[in-house]
Amino acid sequence: MSSIYQGRRLSLSLFGQSHSEAVGMTLDGLPAGIAVDPEALQVFLNRRAPGRNDWSTPRREEDRPEFICGLKDGYTCGAPLTALIRNRNTRGKDYARLKEVPRPGHADYTAQLRFRGYQDHEGGGHFSGRLTAPLCVAGGVLLQELERRGIGIRARITRLAGIADLSPFETPVDQKPFPVTDDGKAAAMLDAIAAAKREGDSVGGVIECVIDGLPGGYGAPMFDGIENQIARLAFAIPAVKGIEFGSGFSGCDLRGSENNDPFPLRPEHNNAGGILGGISTGMPIVFRLAVKPTPSIAKTQNSVNLRTGEPERLQIEGRHDPCIVPRAVPVVEAVAAIAVADLILEE
């Protein structure tokens, strides 16, 4: 059941391993008649794709989704929508030793505990960040439809390597090469990434996402609230270790009189992040995700040999991102799109 998200209306099944024939997704429950613009989708996917710049892994993949079914003449046809993305540029030999000597901060060790040696460990297998490519296919298709319905979703980096960009999020940053509002902060963040890379290390950060245009009254109390659903989806992104809505953790330091949003609601005072009682208020939905520093680093680390039980020094050789945060920005938008589409798309 692990890799299927069952929402209220939509189901999303992700499949594939980093080095299997392909990774892919099946999106079920989509209404018929949703247009899919392949070029706009590709533009979206390219924001996540690797090998485009200094801060991402040199593994270069075309990331071109091949739609197997569910589309007819450019529109969804009511049947499940399945897309594959072929894995071409794989280098299995880099990973040969990792089955015995797990990488710190990765799922190598827990995969071994759970799958008892049968797991596909190459490139992280099913745990790889590569699975966010089909997640973005699903999200990208839904973003197109949401935009048609007046719902806009945009994410940006608000913190990286300890550098915070506190400027207001007034316009999307998806056109920028590095998705940060304040260009001065962006430069400092890029310096921090470059420094970490030079030292064989990595950095993490925080991504903020805003959903505009969702009317009030969507969602539910308790286990199916908007927060619950976004959180359930967001923790499917590898490296995400925290989520907060509206004023979030910093709101805990406020008094109730400060944290409560007075009526009538205004986007300028939206500590609730657009959600009260699990239900949308009509204000923008705002959430932030904590993305840990890439666990794959060039620096030598302490590990153990699972076969012998002896400690071993591990130097990871493959190709990796010194900072996963920029590439995760469209993934966060994808996750938000899935959550919102599940609320409003009526089959």
Added chain:
Amino acid sequence: MSSIYQGRRLSLSLFGQSHSEAVGMTLDGLPAGIAVDPEALQVFLNRRAPGRNDWSTPRREEDRPEFICGLKDGYTCGAPLTALIRNRNTRGKDYARLKEVPRPGHADYTAQLRFRGYQDHEGGGHFSGRLTAPLCVAGGVLLQELERRGIGIRARITRLAGIADLSPFETPVDQKPFPVTDDGKAAAMLDAIAAAKREGDSVGGVIECVIDGLPGGYGAPMFDGIENQIARLAFAIPAVKGIEFGSGFSGCDLRGSENNDPFPLRPEHNNAGGILGGISTGMPIVFRLAVKPTPSIAKTQNSVNLRTGEPERLQIEGRHDPCIVPRAVPVVEAVAAIAVADLILEE
């Protein structure tokens, strides 16, 4: 679907409104033969119950669960376990005006949007914190069984009104009247609550929860990871606006070489919070929840009259907690117990 949690093995249905005949829960999928100790359960429930001290609402409820079915001679019998907690001390008249003039920070407004006037608005209806009472019945039953299996769950306050307790969490604090490790910090926090109360205001905080004894290898990648499931449950607690695991948001400021936990794993270096790739590592599971300041405050607030559309000044009269955080501590333990039990209890 909103008020049913469907886990892998367990399902939990919560029902009731603040002022309905009763609130209650049905726990389905429990193995037969689990002993339920009603006295230990009552001790657990009393930690959440209102009306016991200065910082909680004067609404006093016995919070005695009445088991309707699913128990036979003190053991679960394989059938769904249903318990009711009667609502006795209700004062509906306090809430008469709130249907028209929603309380800031509450779900009054979103309930109106979604249920179009049919909602039970008294005391927050189904959105009330009172629903955490049956949540604690479910969690309390499961905590007893987990303890028999060597799994211990404990939560505490680590931050309140901006006052942080950074001391290590070495021993449970459930015996303390105020669940904080450092007694000096506890005193300062209590002062802050008292000050807020005097001023007709409220404060929020952060609760940390630790799960000891869960072996490695439980959980799943993607949407059914331990983080996903705990998050999905945790956001069912009213007032929770954020969650982080292990080093969480502060881990984003670390380098990969600092944030990665070296092997062999040790509780002293557990930035992963016991979870890698959604699967338990064998280290303690550690998470923290952001609990917003109680939205119900005595201070006059700006609201609108939903009928007339005119602005109105609102003064909330009912009985409320100046700080919900201490009472939420056992609720967090309950949520953790449900998540863990769902991982390990095989029907």
Added chain:
Amino acid sequence: MSSIYQGRRLSLSLFGQSHSEAVGMTLDGLPAGIAVDPEALQVFLNRRAPGRNDWSTPRREEDRPEFICGLKDGYTCGAPLTALIRNRNTRGKDYARLKEVPRPGHADYTAQLRFRGYQDHEGGGHFSGRLTAPLCVAGGVLLQELERRGIGIRARITRLAGIADLSPFETPVDQKPFPVTDDGKAAAMLDAIAAAKREGDSVGGVIECVIDGLPGGYGAPMFDGIENQIARLAFAIPAVKGIEFGSGFSGCDLRGSENNDPFPLRPEHNNAGGILGGISTGMPIVFRLAVKPTPSIAKTQNSVNLRTGEPERLQIEGRHDPCIVPRAVPVVEAVAAIAVADLILEE
């Protein structure tokens, strides 16, 4: 997970044992604003209630549902709807021996295998036909709403003790004391029941159900088709061992040219039973259920003592129906109502 039905929009949780404090149900996902007429509901429940006539168990229960929550001023309020029916007239001692010596045709034996002695065996515990009382509460509430929306559901007996009533089902028979269209056949069936009763035996039969007024286009292909959902619900009724739609098993003997319903569709030629590809055609939905003869009979039967492994002759003493079929008729309507409401009620 066993006792929760998760539909697309509605969830139904049934709980209770034959001799527990109460049996009950929680219906979640109901739209707010649905009126519940308690008197009409009681009339519906009385059709299922025991102790009213010669062919049902003398166990007499009031079967008055007590609504715990989810109703406000006679309308659903958007929160889960929970109702209890108290178990008053229980006679536990009748069942003392059955834990060791299972009744043929009952779940005593399989409950022992699955719950290892912890099951509540009295009166069949959670497996008892008594659980159809809360099922009828859920169905009865939904039937009222469906009727308001122009959807009518009616069931009748078409076969009993080998006696078939092949007359067309033109008008409901819920006003009749014995729900059969042809009064002559009804008399013969009643005779057969009386004969079986005299001989300490029991008889079975077939119930037909028709759903009028469901527009075309509801349902889905594959696993979520209307047939799948009705079947999944129908087999929750104890004693049901078969289901067929439209021409069903007898349609297998027809040629395609005979079995195909020509367009335009007409109720007179509805071999599809109103469903093609899992989706409603707009014609009446028609299905039939096989209800086995009541397994509880007075005649001595062969059993084994599960403790000793020795064969034993068993004479069941409790109070039982010589024929469960008439009382199952409203239960079938309830099941149909749940399936249809799940298709059309948008929260």
Added chain:
Amino acid sequence: MSSIYQGRRLSLSLFGQSHSEAVGMTLDGLPAGIAVDPEALQVFLNRRAPGRNDWSTPRREEDRPEFICGLKDGYTCGAPLTALIRNRNTRGKDYARLKEVPRPGHADYTAQLRFRGYQDHEGGGHFSGRLTAPLCVAGGVLLQELERRGIGIRARITRLAGIADLSPFETPVDQKPFPVTDDGKAAAMLDAIAAAKREGDSVGGVIECVIDGLPGGYGAPMFDGIENQIARLAFAIPAVKGIEFGSGFSGCDLRGSENNDPFPLRPEHNNAGGILGGISTGMPIVFRLAVKPTPSIAKTQNSVNLRTGEPERLQIEGRHDPCIVPRAVPVVEAVAAIAVADLILEE
């Protein structure tokens, strides 16, 4: 949600249309370490594949599954298992007119109602029997594992064109070209198929399935009983219009004293079909499916033009089976395998 089966442990997602790039399946929740023998799988799939004999459609497909992911060195690796079967021999032009003039007995009309013209109507689209190919991939993989665990599943035709084979089902018939126990009856059935084909018509039948070796104590009461789950899966097979367990519909004509299986249970007296209270008894699970006559017939039929509303005479030109029943036999085994695997395979 329609094309995903969510069981207790396994999830199965089917995707594809008759004439899309491929049809396929994703099986999620499989334990790691299950061996997949591709040759044995192909033998199984060939029993369903078209174009092999007189009674099936001349559309010839290789039906070779291409495993995209989830396998590592011949064993499942814990990640979702996805397989595609390419659609090669498609002839879309045969179907051009059917979008306007729906075929009686098919889902053309209901697909139009539900998907408003966006559906892929070619070859029945997502409603096509071709989707049973990936269903058989899932079932075939599971059958291999069940066999290793001592569970055997076998199906046969017991009725076709009104000709019944009542002989006991003692040995599998999967090696026979026509899966019927009694060779004399088989010959008569084949004659009936040939006669129907000559007349441009089709015939239906009944398939019986037996599951041997499932221990007692699996399953659950109410909505998750074995009957419920098998039924939910079985109605995903196009053309299935009924299901019965054990003595089924004919058991309704028996007295309780005849229909009850005495203890100790014996396969010779298994009217319960191996299930009591939704839970396995340890006896063979026995069920029968009603398969309607193939709706695609060469004979001219009455239809309507959906665009003009005018009646039209329709002659279907494509390639079709005069009898789908023999090819459905392995599909029924596949469905049974999925249901049983979901009961016993612990991830």
